[in-house]
Amino acid sequence: MKTIQVVKNILDANDRIARENRMLFDEKKIYVFNLMSSPGAGKTTLVERTIEALRDRFRIAVIEGDIQDTFDADRVARHGIPVVQINTGGACHIDGNMIREALPALELDEIDLLICENVGNLVCPAEFRIGENAKIMVLSTPEGSDKPAKYPLMFQESAALILNKMDLLPYVDFDVEKARKDALALNPKLEIFQVSCRTGEGLDGWTRWIGKQVEAYRNA
Amino acid sequence: MKTIQVVKNILDANDRIARENRMLFDEKKIYVFNLMSSPGAGKTTLVERTIEALRDRFRIAVIEGDIQDTFDADRVARHGIPVVQINTGGACHIDGNMIREALPALELDEIDLLICENVGNLVCPAEFRIGENAKIMVLSTPEGSDKPAKYPLMFQESAALILNKMDLLPYVDFDVEKARKDALALNPKLEIFQVSCRTGEGLDGWTRWIGKQVEAYRNA
Numbered sequence: 001m002k003t004i005q006v007v008k009n010i011l012d013a014n015d016r017i018a019r020e021n022r023m024l025f026d027e028k029k030i031y032v033f034n035l036m037s038s039p040g041a042g043k044t045t046l047v048e049r050t051i052e053a054l055r056d057r058f059r060i061a062v063i064e065g066d067i068q069d070t071f072d073a074d075r076v077a078r079h080g081i082p083v084v085q086i087n088t089g090g091a092c093h094i095d096g097n098m099i100r101e102a103l104p105a106l107e108l109d110e111i112d113l114l115i116c117e118n119v120g121n122l123v124c125p126a127e128f129r130i131g132e133n134a135k136i137m138v139l140s141t142p143e144g145s146d147k148p149a150k151y152p153l154m155f156q157e158s159a160a161l162i163l164n165k166m167d168l169l170p171y172v173d174f175d176v177e178k179a180r181k182d183a184l185a186l187n188p189k190l191e192i193f194q195v196s197c198r199t200g201e202g203l204d205g206w207t208r209w210i211g212k213q214v215e216a217y218r219n220a
Numbered sequence: 221m222k223t224i225q226v227v228k229n230i231l232d233a234n235d236r237i238a239r240e241n242r243m244l245f246d247e248k249k250i251y252v253f254n255l256m257s258s259p260g261a262g263k264t265t266l267v268e269r270t271i272e273a274l275r276d277r278f279r280i281a282v283i284e285g286d287i288q289d290t291f292d293a294d295r296v297a298r299h300g301i302p303v304v305q306i307n308t309g310g311a312c313h314i315d316g317n318m319i320r321e322a323l324p325a326l327e328l329d330e331i332d333l334l335i336c337e338n339v340g341n342l343v344c345p346a347e348f349r350i351g352e353n354a355k356i357m358v359l360s361t362p363e364g365s366d367k368p369a370k371y372p373l374m375f376q377e378s379a380a381l382i383l384n385k386m387d388l389l390p391y392v393d394f395d396v397e398k399a400r401k402d403a404l405a406l407n408p409k410l411e412i413f414q415v416s417c418r419t420g421e422g423l424d425g426w427t428r429w430i431g432k433q434v435e436a437y438r439n440a
Contacts, residue, residue, distance in 0.1 A: 038258045067343065068370070069370060071370065092341070123339065123344075140260075142362035143259055144260045146291055150259070150287065151340070168362065168391055172388070
């Protein structure tokens with residue numbers, strides 16, 4: 001039982017720091033989303049596509065969370081926008097404190113939209129708030145349509161679900177209707193976008209929606 | 221620093237239980253492998269294929285680890301072999317104690333090979349021993365060939381790497397040589413098998429190898 005108490009204390013401490021991050025983001029009018037998925041579902045490609053689509057409307061910055069290395073940050077940096085790399089040193093998620101420690105590396109007065117790409121993991125990241133406006137998750141078709149039923153928390157916590165790699169649909173066993181139905185049963189408010197980050201298919205729906213969220217927040 | 225100490229204590233306690241599990245498996249001459257991967261990489265299909273290939277040579281049982289539900293256990297049970305379901309209740313990996321608590325549900329005197337399928341997660345399961353002879357991991361081609369460099373621990377800890385979904389190679393960006401090279405740089409002893417659990421391609425190499433491991437252990 002001691003272990004469980006320790007875990008609860010860690011989550012409580014994290015929530016407090018996440019709230020402090022949120023206050024700072026509100027002061028600076030920065031919309032933040034926390035992007036989560038399994039490894040290799042297409043988070044970084046989605047970040048790149050989102051930057052391309054929205055960079056003329058918003059000043060965008062990115063925080064990249066990885067266990068080690070800077071591969072994803074290097075990919076994003078090629079788009080010429082501010083990027084900070086968090087290396088979690090083995091940890092399987094980013095948390096409020098990691099975000100707090102990354103913020104001094106960014107010019108917060110010059111950011112409208114901050115994208116935080118989490119470590120690839122369909123379980124733990126959903127438990128740790130970072131001060132985000134919204135959690136966004138990616139599920140890719142090769143992972144299978146049983147994932148909402150098997151990993152429910154992330155689907156419950158997310159505002160939007162990007163069903164990625166729709167171009168692979170003919171080659172994999174993925175039941176789109178089942179995935180949509182199971183995800184909506186867990187979270188009836190979930191926005192679902194069917195896209196291929198590789199071909200660009202369906203991305204306009206996603207970028208229109210997230211653009212609207214950013215504007216609504218900044219005009220509130 | 222306190223948190224780190226707590227984590228270390230949890231891992232130490234887990235190692236102790238894993239060693240006790242191991243002693244019991246040695247007494248019963250049960251070869252155990254711990255099967256790990258990202259969600260949706262194909263672990264359960266590999267389990268099913270392995271049962272089909274080896275059931276005439278060995279008495280096989282399976283422990284299925286899932287956050288909730290019994291989908292995978294139901295799939296395996298259809299093959300008519302003993303299956304125990306562990307529900308981790310939110311936890312992102314199985315550990316030594318969960319295995320210990322599952323064992324009374326199995327007839328240990330009637331098992332040669334025990335397959336433990338972990339929760340889908342490329343990070344945390346690699347840290348928790350369960351008393352296994354070997355850790356085996358699956359990486360599927362849609363996840364991308366950057367995964368060894370990004371999630372090194374699991375590649376370092378595993379005895380064999382199953383590169384699955386080779387049938388999707390024409391449709392995804394996966395550099396087989398890079399994945400092999402990076403994985404072997406992390407772990408020069410890693411056995412690598414290129415397979416498609418869907419078409420059956422390459423599975424004979426895997427089943428021959430794991431069959432040999434089981435026999436060598438049982439004859440030692």
